[in-house]
Amino acid sequence: MFPGWAALLLAAGSGYLLDAAFPDRGWWPILFPAVMLLFLALRGRNYWWGVLIGMVAGSTFWLVHIQWLTRYLGPVPWLALGLLEAIFFSLGTGLIALALTWGPVAWPTRLGRIGMIPVVVAGLWTLREGITAVWPYGGFAWGRAALSQSESPFAPLVAWLGMSGLSFALVWLAAFILALILEPGLVLRWRIVGSVGAIAVLLAVPAWPTISSGTTTIAAVQGNADAGLFANRPPGEILSDHVSATLPLEGRDVDMIVWPENAADIDPERSPDAARILDAVSERIGAPLVTGTITERDATFYNTSLLWKPGQGVVDYYDKAHPVPFAEYVPDRAFWRGFAPDLIDLVGRDYGIGRTDNVFDIDGVIAGISICFDIADDGLVTKMIDSGAQVVLAQTNNADFGTVDHPTDESAQQLAIARLRAIETGRSVVNISTVGESAIVRPDGSTQASLPAFTAGAMVEPVTLSDTVTPAVPLGRSIEWLVAGVGSAGVVLALMARRRRRTGA
Known part of the structure; x- marks a missing residue:
């Protein structure tokens, strides 16, 4: 066991390395040494030491990982969210410390130490x-x-x-290799064979085959519009930016046009002028238009995606089901306003929570609709696939998280989520942003087309449709519950082993 000060240094290094595994740096192999360093720091510790070590590691990770939040909102929201997530992180590492410390008592054999403890700690992480x-x-x-x-x-x-199952597998691999390294009396050959074998087993799992059910030609338009929270632009300029980037497509063979979140900064249902503009764009390109806007119904505002057809107007809509707390609405406003009234008042209106389904039937193509952070919500992604989505349209507005002179990691992190969703669901994902990064991702996770950040343009591509059902869609939450249950049961058995030892002593 390391001295306390050394364990805290290991924790800080672990948190920093953990962030480096994510985009924008994207050094994915470094995830494994980052997790190993954290587990080394936790070995031999009690619960409260585990919490302290986790608080250091979690704070280091989260405050670096979401530094993009400071670009416009300043340090208070960044610190609040980062430290809240670090608290959750630390409560988890407290339990992991108990499993690492008392697990060898519960499973005293070599097979138990190498075979069971990594499963338990990975389950607790999940x-x-x-x-x-x-x-x-x-x-x-x-x-x-x-x-x-x-x-x-x-x-x-x-x-x-699924996402949770992949996290479990990765953390299990790191914990398993660390257990092999630390196991006393194990010859070097078996440490190497075990580590290489575990990696090989995970890498040997084949990609799930995606069966195409046709293609549809999508024009995804990035207007390079400053649609940020504090953007001081006249109404209609963001709409104009996207019109300007779309009209050069006239004459192209297009089945649907996709604009990002907030691309129509004037609600066409309440503005005849905006409606005429959408009609004109849709008619000239000759395709239905999917666009983000802000709507109001029954005195409630919604972050909405509209399906617009010329001469018909709105034929379907999706209200964002997962608005971001403290950004798109303030939960328990009266309570939180007492802590930071000036900051809370920046969120001048609360968006409602959408209750609509999140798919559009676009001339026979069933498209799943995701608005911004919706793409990170496992339940919403499963819902759209269960509703028959053949392609995912991920509309987003990243203008609050960077400028051309000061880009941040947020859009790259969000695109990484979209890329994994494509693989998880076996669907093409059209990730279209106001300012980028925008990309069309194939079902295997590869990039079919992309647009650089802070550049106006359009991607016009024949996009693969699919009705494939991957195992992750029906089983993802079940896998999460299973491994989390194993982790919880494992830490209970470790605590019972501790009690028996102390009682015997």
């Missing part, structure tokens, strides 16, 4: 990720271990296991 992905206020499903692997050879596992 449990913590699963809770924070849904709670509080709908959770923040960012920073999960799986999301570091969007371009790694381990990415195909997500089609079999």
Whole structure:
């Protein structure tokens, strides 16, 4: 066991390395030494030492990982969210410390130490990720271990296991290799064979085959519009930016046009002028238009995606089901305003929580609709696939998280989530942003087309449609519950072993 000060240094280094595994740096192999360093720091510790070590590691990771939040909103939201996530991280590492310290008492054989303890700690890691992905206020499903692997050879596992299952497999691999390294009396040959064999087993899982059910030609338009929260632009300029980037497509063979979140900054249902503009664009290109806007119904505002057809107007709409707390609405406003009234008042209106389905039937093509952070919500992604989505349209507005002179990691992190969703669901994903990064991702996770950030343009591509059902879609939550349950049961057995030893002593 390391001295306390050394364990805290290891924790800080672990958190920093953990962030480096994610985009924009995207050094995915470094996830494994990062997790190993953290587990080394936790070995031999009691619960409260585990919490302290986890708080250091979690704070280091989260405050680096979401530094993009400071670009416009300043340090207070960044510190609040980062430290909240670090608290959850630390509660999880407290339990992992108990499993690492008392697990060898519960499973005293070599097979138990190498075979069981890595499963338990990976299950506890997955449990913590699963809770924070849904709670509080709908959770923040960012920073999960799986999301570091969007371009790694381990990415195909997500089609079999889902996001939580992939996180479990990655953390298990790190814990298993560490157990082999630390196991006393084990010859070097078996340490190497075991490590290489575990890696080979995970890499040997084949990619889930995607069967095409046809193609549809999609024009995804990035207007390079400053649509940020504090953008001081006259109404209609963001709409104009996207019109300007779309009209050069006239004469192209297009089945649908997709604009990003907030691309129509004037609601065409309440503005005849905006409606005429959408009609004109849709008629000239000769295709239905999917666009983001802000709508109002029954005195409630919604972040909405509209399906617009010329001469018909809105034929379908999706209201964002997972608005971001403290950005798109303030939960328990009266309570939180007492802590930071000036900051809370920046969110001048609360968007409602959408209750509509998240698919559009676009001339026979069933498209799943995701608005911004919706793409990180496992439940919403499963819902759209269960509703028959053949392609995913991920509309987003990243203008709050960087400028051409000061880009941040946020859009790259979000694109990584979209890339894994493509593999997980066996669907093409059209990730279209106001300012980028925008890309069309094939079902195998490869990039079919892309647009650089802060550049106006359009991607016009024949996009693969699919009705494939990967194992991850029906089984993903079941896998999460299973491994989280194994982790919880394992730490209970470790605590019982501790009690028996102390009682015997």
